[in-house]
Amino acid sequence: MSEAVKPIVLCRTALAIRRKFLRMHYEARSGHVGSGLSAIDLLTYLYSVWLRDNDHFILSKGHGASSLYATLHHFGKLSDAELATYYKDDTLLPAHPAPRGVVGIPAATGSLGHGLPIATGMAHSYKHLRGTDARVACLLSDGECNEGSTWEAALFAGHHRLSNLQVLVDANGIQGFGRTEDVLTLEPFAKKWQAFGFDVSECDGHDFGALHAALSQPSSGRPRCLIARTVKGKGISFMENTVDWHYWPINDEQYKQAVSELDQTESELLR
């Protein structure tokens, strides 16, 4: 196993990104904390292992933008000065990704259901028109799978056998105003994607060994979908698995506790 793929290395990277992410939200007093925390392990894996130089990533769940900014900064794709502008006037880093703002963010998102059609267009171009080996990864929220446009794109990707398209669903089970299973049932979720022509895998979205197994399979000639079972607010006990942390900003007390929990996790990792 190469150094980059080792779970311990990936765990430490994800911890560093979580620290950065929490600091950004604490300083900016901005919300969407829980949605970012559920996606950070997936972003860590993508940027550490999966994405090659000519591959592209679309964050369809645009409300997770800050987790992407923190990840891009960790991997040297955003400068300190750029990251310092997050959520401030005159920034290129608003709460949802901006158009044409940042290299590494090809498309503005934030209205749900837009990312997969765009990613599908890119994948179709690379595979069937440009003839390159570029791949496209697209990260959706589970709530976003309420959107019809997501399934329009899934039909297209399946029909055109876009084997260079990797969908990841950050399935944290919570959406804007409730639990996904209470709002609109998605299950049997894997079967839905399979029925649309995808190779589907399902795993714990915070287990790097499982993520690596799911995301490094040889191509079968069909698009792929990983349903990553995640925990909203992952890594901070009092933020985990609640609708509230889709919205709240972090206060002083909470920030101190959150950082101490990350310290604790890190010391356990190193033990």
Place this chain on the structure above:
Amino acid sequence: MRVDFVKAVETVLARDADALFITGDLGFNALEGLVAKYGKRFINAGVAEQGMMGLAAGLALTGMRPWVYSIAPFATYRCMEQIRNDVCLHQLPVRIVGNGGGYTYGIMGSTHHALEDFAVLKALPNMRLFFPCANDHVAAAVAQMGELDGPSYLRLSVSAYNTDRAPLSENALTLTRSYAVRADPSKPGVTVIGAGHGVQVALRALAAHGLDRENVDVFGIARFPFSLTADSALLASVLETKNVVFIEEHYAAGGMGESMKLALPPLSAFSLMCASYHPDQHYGSAAFHMKQSQLTPEALLTLVQAQLRAP
């Protein structure tokens, strides 16, 4: 216009290897030639306009220049947010083509009419609108769209009053056409301006209803945003007559008329002939709907005469 469009877009596809054509499963008996000739550069995205517009944006992000085709209401309203977010905000060269502007699809019913497409699209940043006046006006619009780096929309239409009348001149930049000039510029006159195929009402009035005996200039405009400083003939006419009648197959709110009124210098009179909503919701041919909305050559003549003879 559809036949002329297919011919024109084929020129673009032949010249530009990065251009491609996407249809929302429409174009029966019109697009078959493109399918045969362009293979992979012809995509049927299915009956899925939102997905289609996002797909077009994704293709454009890789350097392709897609033409996205459907009938006008389907190419605009369902996928309005994809046009706004994915295409316009990213300043992508996606060329949207809506067949059947205004009441073109008459008896097909209100779901098929496009009477708000300008309103919806003209508000969007970076969007440019093209609305040819006649079949032989389509190629010039397509050629201009093919050169743009940003988003555009082409409205293809057939007027119930289609009249085969050659323009006196056409501004190569703005595409504005002059169809008639005042017999006596020293006397009171009216400047009649039609947006796209809306001008056909005036052409029919000139040909068959005696509008040619009135002291009128008739222009057909075909682009938005306007370039009035480049439209010197139209601007000169308006400055002299201070009297405008504007015709369009579109609702008043958000149409080209209201934008034109704002863009023009102060006038003595500005009348708008446009589509109107009828709550009784009865349907018929395009001509039936035009009559319902008083969008007729007879109504135009009456309006022009009233403005000419106003105290």
